[in-house]
Amino acid sequence: xxxxxxxxLYRIVVPLPNSPxxxxxxxxxxxxxxxxxxxxxxxxxxxxEAMLKGLAELEMDLNKTDFMLTHMHADHTxxxxxxxxxxxxxxxxxxxxxxxxxxxxxxSLVDFAQINGFPADELQKALASHPGFKYSxxxxxxxxxxxxxxxxxxxxxxxxxxxxxxxxxxxxxxxEKDRKIFVSGDHILFDITPHIxxxxxxxxxxxxxxxxxxxxxxxxxDLVLPGHRGFLGNLKSRIDELKIHHRERADEVMDVLGxxxxxxxxxxxxxxxxxxCETWEDFPIAQKWFATGEAIAHLRYLEGEGRISRNAKQxxxxxxxxxx
Ligand SMILES: [Zn+2]
Numbered sequence: 001x002x003x004x005x006x007x008x009l010y011r012i013v014v015p016l017p018n019s020p021x022x023x024x025x026x027x028x029x030x031x032x033x034x035x036x037x038x039x040x041x042x043x044x045x046x047x048x049e050a051m052l053k054g055l056a057e058l059e060m061d062l063n064k065t066d067f068m069l070t071h072m073h074a075d076h077t078x079x080x081x082x083x084x085x086x087x088x089x090x091x092x093x094x095x096x097x098x099x100x101x102x103x104x105x106x107x108s109l110v111d112f113a114q115i116n117g118f119p120a121d122e123l124q125k126a127l128a129s130h131p132g133f134k135y136s137x138x139x140x141x142x143x144x145x146x147x148x149x150x151x152x153x154x155x156x157x158x159x160x161x162x163x164x165x166x167x168x169x170x171x172x173x174x175x176e177k178d179r180k181i182f183v184s185g186d187h188i189l190f191d192i193t194p195h196i197x198x199x200x201x202x203x204x205x206x207x208x209x210x211x212x213x214x215x216x217x218x219x220x221x222d223l224v225l226p227g228h229r230g231f232l233g234n235l236k237s238r239i240d241e242l243k244i245h246h247r248e249r250a251d252e253v254m255d256v257l258g259x260x261x262x263x264x265x266x267x268x269x270x271x272x273x274x275x276x277c278e279t280w281e282d283f284p285i286a287q288k289w290f291a292t293g294e295a296i297a298h299l300r301y302l303e304g305e306g307r308i309s310r311n312a313k314q315x316x317x318x319x320x321x322x323x324x
Contacts, residue, residue: 008155012054014041031155042135043078070185072096095170117263166209190233197293206301268295
């Protein structure tokens, strides 16, 4: 079903079955000559049917439609090659586009999970159940690459790209200055906390994320359009909450570490997670994977702050608190 948000601006709610995210918000702008679809849903039939139904309601001509994808995750990019026509431009972050160039990216994630204590015998199962592995576009889309500050115009809207690394390294939000509308992708969500993960120690995604929250804090905004769930909320107060949340999570990691030397997978198992499972062992494998990635992001952040040290000179990377 499609609902109207503002003149020429609509939302199609795309279900994401079995995902804790529940659904994805695809935003649609109808223009005189070209339309724009922002984010698309997983590459699976239940999402495809919901999109086609919403687009039919809006009488959208896909031959006159371009796409903008806020970041590389499959719930945002999955359907783009099925929906795009020959004339469609697909606007996408230059930085996140690199993931689509790298055939080895899944293997390097698996290798990295292994050196962080993820059980070796569960790695293939974790990969097979990863939504990004299952529901990404089957062929590589042809992108029109975006950088910070680029502008996309459609239907009277002038959308300025704001690079907001953190949720992914190439994440892009869109800002409509005159209408004070902020399309936040997964940078800012109201009803759930954006997932911040890290699968390399060369990046510090949580530090990037915190800086990207600061980057958009002072934008005059009346309406935030997030990638998931509802959009009733205030930008500044939500950013304040998200920053507090991550500082508390970092403190929780310190508590889990205590005076021990632990690897990321065990630290993830010791943290609290908002999930309907009694014990860590009951977690679905994909959720163990996401939890480990999130623990690594917080560990890397704490390392950057000098609160913990990392020992990478062994088969499994471990951490311990720095004693003052
Ligand atoms: Zn995402």
